[in-house]
Amino acid sequence: MHxxxxxxxxxxxxxxxxxxxxxxxxxxxxxxGSHPPSAKKTINYEKVDELAPFNNPGVHRVxxxxxxxxxxxxxxxxxxxxxVLEVPVGAKVxxxxxxxxxxxxxxIAKTNINMMLEPGYVSEFVTTVNKKGDYLIVCNxxxxxxxxxxxxxLKVVDKK
Amino acid sequence: xxxxxxxxxxxxxTFYLSMTLGVFIVIVWGICFGIFMGRF
Numbered sequence: 764m765h766x767x768x769x770x771x772x773x774x775x776x777x778x779x780x781x782x783x784x785x786x787x788x789x790x791x792x793x794x795x796g797s798h799p800p801s802a803k804k805t806i807n808y809e810k811v812d813e814l815a816p817f818n819n820p821g822v823h824r825v826x827x828x829x830x831x832x833x834x835x836x837x838x839x840x841x842x843x844x845x846x847v848l849e850v851p852v853g854a855k856v857x858x859x860x861x862x863x864x865x866x867x868x869x870x871i872a873k874t875n876i877n878m879m880l881e882p883g884y885v886s887e888f889v890t891t892v893n894k895k896g897d898y899l900i901v902c903n904x905x906x907x908x909x910x911x912x913x914x915x916x917l918k919v920v921d922k923k
Numbered sequence: 924x925x926x927x928x929x930x931x932x933x934x935x936x937t938f939y940l941s942m943t944l945g946v947f948i949v950i951v952w953g954i955c956f957g958i959f960m961g962r963f
């Protein structure tokens with residue numbers, strides 16, 4: 764098969780780009796541990812308020828784990844519990860969230876945190892909050908008439 | 924001008940356009956990746 768030299772250049776560029784992209788994706792996934800939010804755990808959505816850790820929503824400092832804080836959030840039409848969450852800058856935080864009714868979103872604007880909350884499932888995401896500021900938490904899954912008003916706030920503050 | 928040179932001349936524009944488009948895609952991808960890495 765005859766390939767023109769320009770075609771060879773283009774194919775080399777294309778295949779080279781593909782290899783670079785795959786290498787970056789592989790390094791991000793297997794070395795840096797960057798994965799989509801998991802929803803492997805299940806929960807009885809009718810008893811969310813009674814079951815741990817959702818019987819005590821909010822920010823909790825933990826020890827003996829790979830992360831420093833756990834942020835436990837319950838979503839329901841049309842609010843998050845709690846409405847304001849405060850964590851210190853530089854902390855490794857695990858976000859644990861679920862919904863009591865319909866599908867909701869949990870997106871923290873201007874960050875990479877973006878989870879879908881499904882009834883009966885627990886969504887989790889671990890990250891290090893390394894920039895101070897107020898970050899708006901919004902629902903990005905249409906959940907009903909109050910969807911546009913459904914929001915909360917993550918405050919990343921100086922260490923006390 | 925030989926037939927080979929003529930063919931090269933005809934394909935030059937297509938080649939430059941394809942490479943420009945490819946480089947543009949790679950640059951945009953790099954910018955998006957930079958934004959992703961800069962966020963927590």
